[in-house]
Amino acid sequence: MHSIFAQSKITGKVTNPDGSPIEFVNVVLTEVNLGAVTDQEGKYTITSIKPGRYNLVSSFVGYQSSERQIQVQKNENLQIDFILKDDALQLDEITVSYTRKNKFHKDSSFIVSKLPLKDIENPQVYNSIPKSILKEQVVTNFNDALKNATGVIRLWESTGRGGDGAEFFSMRGFSVQPTLVNGMPAINSGGLDPANIESLDIIKGPTGTLFGSPVISYGGLINVTTKQPYESFGGSINYITGSNGLNRIATDVNTKISDNSFARVNMAYNKQNSFQDAGYSKSFFIAPSLKFTPSEKLTFLVNTEFLSNESANAPMLFLNRNAELSYNNINVFQKSYTKSFTSNDLNIKNPSFGLQAQALYKISDSWTSQSVVSRSNTKANGFYQYLWDLTDGESFARYISKRNTETNTTDIQQNFIGDFKIAGLRNRMVIGLDYYNSLLTDNSSAYAQNGTVNIQTQEDTGILTSAGTNALLEDDYSGINEASNEVISAYISDVINITPALSVMASLRLDRFGGKPSIYAQEEIDLQYALSPKFGLVYQVLEEKLSVFGNYMNGFTNVPPQQVTDVDGSNPRIKTFDPENANQYEGGIKSNFLNNRISATASYYHITVANRLMTDPENINNSIQGGEVVSQGYELSLAANPVNGLNIIAGYSYNDSEVTKDFEASGYLGLRPEEAGPAELINFWASYTIPTGSLRGLGIGFGGNSASEYKTLNRAGTGTFILPAYQVFNASLSYSTFQYDLIFKVNNLSNEKYFSGWSTITPQNLRNVSLSLNFKF
Template sequence: MNKIPTLYLLVLLFGITVTAQEKKEQEKDSLKTLKEVIVNTNQYKYKREKSTTVSKMPLNNIENPQVYNTVTSELMKEQVVTNFSDALKNATGITRLWESTGRGGDGAEFFTMRGFSVQPTMINGLPGINNGSIDPANVDNIEIIKGPSGTLFGSSLISYGGLINIVTKKPYSRFGGEISYNAGSYGMDRLTADVNIPLNTDVSVRINTAYQKENSFQDAGFGKSFFFAPSLSYKVSDKLSFLVNTEFTNRNSANAPMLFLSRYAPLSFNSMELFEKNYKKSFTSNELSISNPTYNLQAQMFYKISDQWTSQTVLSRSSSSTNGYYSYLFDASNGNDFTRFISKRNGETLANDIQQNFIGDFKIGKLRNRLVVGVDYYKSDIQNGSSGWRGNGVVSLTDGSDTGDLTQAGVDNLLVGSFEGNTIAETKVLSAYISDVLNITDKLSVMGSLRIDNFEGSINYWSTDKIKSQTSFSPKFGVVYQIIENKVSVFTNYMNGFINKAPVSVSDVDGTNSRLQIFDPEQANQYEFGLKTNLYKDIISASISYYNIDVKNRLMTDPNNINNAIQGGEVNSKGVEVSFTANPMKGFNVIAGFSNNKSEVTKDNPGDGYLGLRPEEAGPETLVNFWANYTLTSGKLKGFGLGFGGNYASEYKTLNRANIGTFALPSYTILNSALSYSNDKFNLALKLNNVLNEKYYSGWSTVTPQRLSSLTAGLTYKF
C-alpha cells in the first residue's frame, strides 16, 4: 500500500484508541430541535453531532447505528470552496466519477461510495432534483449517509452506497450576514451574499445568493451561474411554526465531452500516453453550451401536539430543465480515434413530494421510545423533446486533429430533421414507514424500522414500458451500546435498499413469442459493525466500521437465450471506513478519513464479461482525505491561519470487462494549502489547489482529465 494512505490510517486509528475523559452530563434530547430555527453555534467547526434527517428524528451521532459524515459550511469557508465537488473531498470514502453533463434526467454529477454510484438528489431529507451543478452558497452542511437506506428514503433517488443530503441554512432571530468576493485562476469571479433579517420576534427571512463565472483549464469550456435562495421562518405560536426554503439556479455552461472507451470491441489502448498528450484539449467550443435552470421549494409545518409528540407536514417541489448541446466522444477501437456524437437536448424533470411525519419521544414503563411514523407520496415527470444523435467528426489523439464542426450554426444544420419525439416518463411512489429507537437502558438502545413502498410508472425516460403496481418491503435494524455514555459506543446495523427494474421485451431463441417480462425489485442488504467515539470533552470524534453489502436479483443475459433477460445476478461490496475529526487545541482543527472497498460481481452470465471483476461504478479501492488548519488565537498575529491537506486515490479500473479488456486510471495524491486572516469584520483567504500541478483523471468507462493547479483569493465582510 502507498505510504501516504498508511500514514493517514495510523493517525486516524490513534484518534480512536485515546482514553475517554470525564465530561458534564449532556442535556436530554428534545423534539424541540425539529422546530427551532437557529444558527449553529458549534464551537467545533468540522462536525455536527446531531442530525434530524439521517433518522428522520433528533438523534446524536454516537447513538445512531448508521454511519454518516458531515461537511460543514465553516470548513468550506476555510477552504474557499466554490463548488460542490470540492466540498465532498472532505468526506470519507466518496469520490467523483462524472462531472455534470447538464443532460436531462441524470445530468448532475455522479459520485461513488461503498462501491455504488450516487448523485446528490436530497435537500433537507427531501427530493431536490438537479441536472446541473449545485451551488454551495446555501449549504449549512452536507450529510453523506452510508449504506442502503431504502427504509427511510425509498429507492427512486438514492443508491445502495447511501445518499448525499444537503442541509440548507436557516433563518435566525437577529440581523446579520456577510458579503464575499472570490477571484481565481481561469478567469474565476464569484460574488456571494448571506443576509438574515428578522421582520419581528416571530418572523425572519434569510437570503443567500451567488453569481459565478469561470473558464475551463482546457482550451475551451466555461460555466456561468446565478443562484438565489430566500428562506423564511414563522413562529405562529409556541406550538405551531413554519419553515420555507426556496432555491433558484440559472446555469449556462460549455462542457468538455467525455471520452468513452469502447464497450463493444477489444480495448485498443494500453497506456495513458495519448490521453496525457491531449490533457488540455477540450474537443468542444464555447458556442456549444447548455443551460440548466433549476427551482426547488420546500415548505414545512411543525405542530407540537404535546410534550411527547410533534407533527411535521412537508411539501417539496422541484423543477430542473435542460436546453442546449450535449456531446460525447466514443472510442473507434483503433487505438487513436474517437467519434463525436452530438444532440440538442430539451427536457424538464418535475418532482413533487408530500410527507406527513409524527415524531414522538415517550416512555412505555421505564423504556424510552423515540419514534417516527410517516407517509410519503412522491411523483416525478421526466419530459423529453430532444433532437436525435448525429456523428460530428472524428478526433485523433495522436495529432489532436478534429474534423467536426464546432459552431452552433453548423451543429444546428447537422441536426435538422433529427428528433427523438416528445415523451413523458411518469413515476408515482406511495410509501409508509415506521422507525423506533428503544432505550433498554441508558447505554443500550435498539432501532427497528420498516417501509412499505408501492411503485408504478416508468423507471426512466427512455423506457417505453411501465410498471402497473409493485410493492416492496424494506427493513432496518440497529443496536448501539455506549461503553462510556456519550463518549464511546459500539454499534451494528442491518439495512436494506431496493430498486425497481424496468420491464424488458424478450423472446424465444429463434425470435418468436415476443413478450414483455416484468421483474421483481433488485435488493441490497448490508450488515455493518463498528465503533464511534466522542472523547476529551468532544474534542475528538471518530468512527471505524466494517460493512458488507450483498446485492441480489440483478438482471443478466440468459446464458441459454440471448433474446432473454433473467434475474439472478449478484454483487458483493465490503470494506472498512475510518473517519476522524479533532480540535486538540484552541484554533487547531483536523478532519481525515480512510476507506478501503472490495467490490466484485459474484454471479452473472460469464458471457457478459463482468463475473469475478470489480464493477466500474465502484471507483478507486482506497481513498484518503485529510485537512488540518491552525489559526492563532492570541498575540500580535491573532487571526492568522494556515491550512494544509489533500486527497489520495488508488489506481482505478475505469473499464473492467473480461470480454473487452481492462483500462486503469493511475493513482494520485493531490495536495492543497490555504492562508487566511480573520477578525470580527473581515476575512481574507488565499487557497492553492493541486499544489504540485498533478495530472490526474476520473471516469466510469471514461477518461476525464481533472483540473490542474489553481489559485483563489477571497475577501469577506461580516456584519
C-alpha cells in the same frame, strides 16, 4: 446589539422557561472557538477572553439556540444568562443550530434518522461537512466540497443532460448522485452552488427504509442541509477571484421581520473558465427562506432555491465498451490533457427551482407533527456531446444532440415524531407517510455524428459552432418521451433504550410503486410493492463518549419491464421483474472525547445486491434475475479540535467489490464493477488559526486527497483500462478578524495530472489559486 463592559471572564446560567437549569449546554464565543459547558446547576464560566466583539451562542439538542452579540472590554465581570425554549423536535434547530467546539464536526442526526438521535446513539454511519470548512477551503463547487467526505469520489462531471445530468460519485462501491435537500427529494440536471449549504450530509449504506427507492443508492445518499433564518440581523458579503477567470460574489443576509418572523437570503454569481482551451460555467443563484412562529407550538419554514446555470462542457471521452481495447496505458491521453475538443458556442442551460414548505406543530410534550411539501423543477436546453473510441488506436467519433428536457418532482411527507416512555423504557419514534411523484419529459433531438477527433494529433473535423450544429441536427428529431414515477409509502422507526447505555432500532417501510423508471422502459410497472427493513444496535461503553454499534439495512430498485423473445426471435412479449434488493450488515465503533473535541468512527460493512438482471444462459434473447454484486470494506473518519485553533478532518476507506453471479459471457463475472471507483481513498485537511496574541487570527491550512488506481473499464470481452493512482495537495493562508476574513488558497500544489472516469477518461484541474475576501456585518 447587546453592548456591555466586561472583564476577561463571562459567567452565567442557562435555564428553561420554568427556571429549571439545563445541563450540558454549549456556550461558545464563535470567533475564537472558546467556550464552556453548563454544569448540573446550569452554570458556565468562560475565562481568558481578550477584548473585542463576539457572538455568544448557547445551544443544546432539544432546545432553540440563542445568540447574543457582545463587546468584551478589560477589567469587568460579565454575566449573561440564557433562557432556552423547549423545542425538542424542531427540524431546523436540530439540524442547523447545534453548535460544537469542534467546528469541523456538524451534527445532522435528525436528517439521517428523522429522530432527535445523537451520532453516538445512531447505528448508522454518516459524515457531515459543515459550512465552516467550505469557507476555509474557499470552495466554489460541489465536487470540492465532497472531497472532505470519507470514501467518496467523483466518477462523472456534470453533463447537463436531462434525467441524470448531475455529477456522479462513487460510495461504498456504487454510483450516487446528490438527490436530497433537507432530507427531501430534489433532482437537478447540472451543478449545485454551495452558497446555501449549512452542511453536506453523507449518509452511508442502502437507506431505502427512510428515504425510499427513487432517491437511494446502495452505497448511500448525499443530502444538502440548507441555511435557515435566525433571530437577529446579520450577514456577509464575499468576493472570490482566481485562476481560469474565476469571479464569484456571494451575499448572505438575515433579518428579523417581526417578533415571530425572520427572513434570510443567500445569493451568488459565479463565472469561471475551464483549465482547458475551451469550456466555461456561469451561474446566478438566489435562495430566499422564511421562518414564522405564530405560537410556541407552531413553526412554519419555507425554503426556496433558484439557479440559472449555463456551461460549455468538454465532451466525455468514452472507451469502446463493445470491442477489444486499443489502448493499454494513459500516456496517449496525457498529450491532449488541456485540449477540450469543444467550443464555448456549444453550451447548455440548466435552470432549476426548488421549494420546501413545512409546518412543525408540538402536539404535546411527547409528540410533534412535521408536514412537508417539496417541489423541484430542472431543465436542460442545449448541446450534449461525447467522444466514442473507434478502436484504431487514435480516433474518436463525436456524437452530439440538442437536449430539451424537463423534470418535475413533488414529495409530500407527514411525520409524527415522538419521545416517550413505555414501561419505563424510552422510545424515540417516527411514523410517516410519503407521496412521491416525478415526471421527466424528453423532447430532444437524436444523436448525430459530428466529425472525428484524433487523440494523437488533436485534429478535429467536427463543426464547433451552434449554427452549424443546429443545421446538422435539423432533421434528427426523436419525438417526445416520458418517464413518470409515483410512489406511495408508509414507514415507522423506533429507537428503544433498554438501558441508558443500550438502545435498539427497528424500522420498516412499505412502498407501492407505479410508472416508468426511465424513458427507455418499454412499459410501465403496474403497482409493484416492496418492503424495506432496518435494524440497529448501539451500546455506549462510555456514556456519550464511546459506543459500539451494528446495523442491518435494506434498499431496493424497481426494474423496468423489457421485451424478450424465444431463442429464434419468435414470440415477442413484455416481461416484468421483481425489484432488485440490497442488504447491508455493518459493525463498528463511534467515539466522542474531550467534550466533542475529538469525534471518530470506524466501521466494517458488507453489502450484497441480489436479483440483478442478467442474460438467460439458455436464451440470449431473454433476461432473468439472479445476478449478484458483493461490496465490502472498512472506513475510518476523524473530526478533531485537540487544542484551541487547530482543526482536523480526515478519512480513509477501503472497498472490495465483485460481480459474484452473472451470465458468464457478459464479461463482468468475477470482476470489480466500474462504478465502484478506486479501492482506496484518503482525505485530509488540517488548519491552525492563532487564537491569542498579536498574531491572533492568522491561519494556515494544508491537506489533500489520494486515490489508488482505478479500473475505469473492466470487462472480460474488452479488457481493463487503468487510471493511475494520484495524490493531490492543497494549502491556504488566512487572516480573520471579527468583521472580515482574507483567505489565499492553492489547489493542486504539485500541478499533478490525474484523471477520473466511468468507462471514460476525464482530465482533472491543474494547479489553480483563489483569493477570498469576506466582510461580515
